[in-house]
Amino acid sequence: MNNITASKKIHSIVDARNLARKRMPKLMFDFVDGASGDEKLCEINNTALDQIRLEPKVLRNVENRKLKKKFLDIEFDQPFGFSPMGMCNLTWTGADKMLAKESVVNNVPACVSMASSTSLEKMYELSEGRSWIQLYNFQENFVMELLQRAEQTGYKVAILTVDVPIQFRRAKDNKKWLYCTF
Numbered sequence: 197m198n199n200i201t202a203s204k205k206i207h208s209i210v211d212a213r214n215l216a217r218k219r220m221p222k223l224m225f226d227f228v229d230g231a232s233g234d235e236k237l238c239e240i241n242n243t244a245l246d247q248i249r250l251e252p253k254v255l256r257n258v259e260n261r262k263l264k265k266k267f268l269d270i271e272f273d274q275p276f277g278f279s280p281m282g283m284c285n286l287t288w289t290g291a292d293k294m295l296a297k298e299s300v301v302n303n304v305p306a307c308v309s310m311a312s313s314t315s316l317e318k319m320y321e322l323s324e325g326r327s328w329i330q331l332y333n334f335q336e337n338f339v340m341e342l343l344q345r346a347e348q349t350g351y352k353v354a355i356l357t358v359d360v361p362i363q364f365r366r367a368k369d370n371k372k373w374l375y376c377t378f
């Protein structure tokens with residue numbers, strides 16, 4: 197199935213999830229779809245997000261609609277962008293490249309993970325300068341090296357992830373290891 201056929205089959209997140217489950221290796225599907233610990237927070241977040249509804253405003257002039265948003269002195273076409281995601285190329289060949297290309301087409305920022313499977317330099321080039329760099333608060337020397345490389349490349353925005361102070365535990369991954377006996 198090529199991308200065009202796939203996009204005709206995707207009308208919701210549920211459709212995308214079902215297709216991904218069929219096509220991705222289980223380990224990677226679980227990485228993207230799962231969460232840490234007992235995964236309860238995933239359920240709680242989904243329920244909370246489902247409560248948010250857009251308020252329709254009727255009888256307004258909608259001729260000049262615009263979602264453009266200036267953030268840190270840079271104007272983007274949408275008020276959101278790509279979150280940092282590590283190891284994307286393991287989900288699909290060239291996934292990072294696709295994300296970077298979409299950031300150009302839609303003029304949105306693409307945050308490059310500290311665990312990205314594509315170099316920060318390449319992502320900056322592919323996103324035509326729309327990349328931000330994400331860093332974790334561990335491995336200090338490596339973080340400083342990445343920051344320096346990012347600055348030299350032209351990055352203007354660095355994001356620090358503060359909710360992962362130590363290596364997290366993912367039960368699904370651990371279960372996988374149970375099958376691995378020596």
Ligand SMILES: Cc1cc2nc3c(=O)[nH]c(=O)nc-3n(C[C@H](O)[C@H](O)[C@H](O)COP(=O)(O)O)c2cc1C
Pocket residue numbers: 227228229279280281282309310311312330357
């Ligand atoms: C597959 C995957 C990989 C991720 N990798 C990172 C990462 O490397 N660094 C990071 O700060 N956040 C990472 N995240 C967290 C996301 O950036 C984001 O904060 C989180 O998914 C919540 O946003 P959402 O509700 O739009 O999914 C990852 C999320 C997913 C699903």
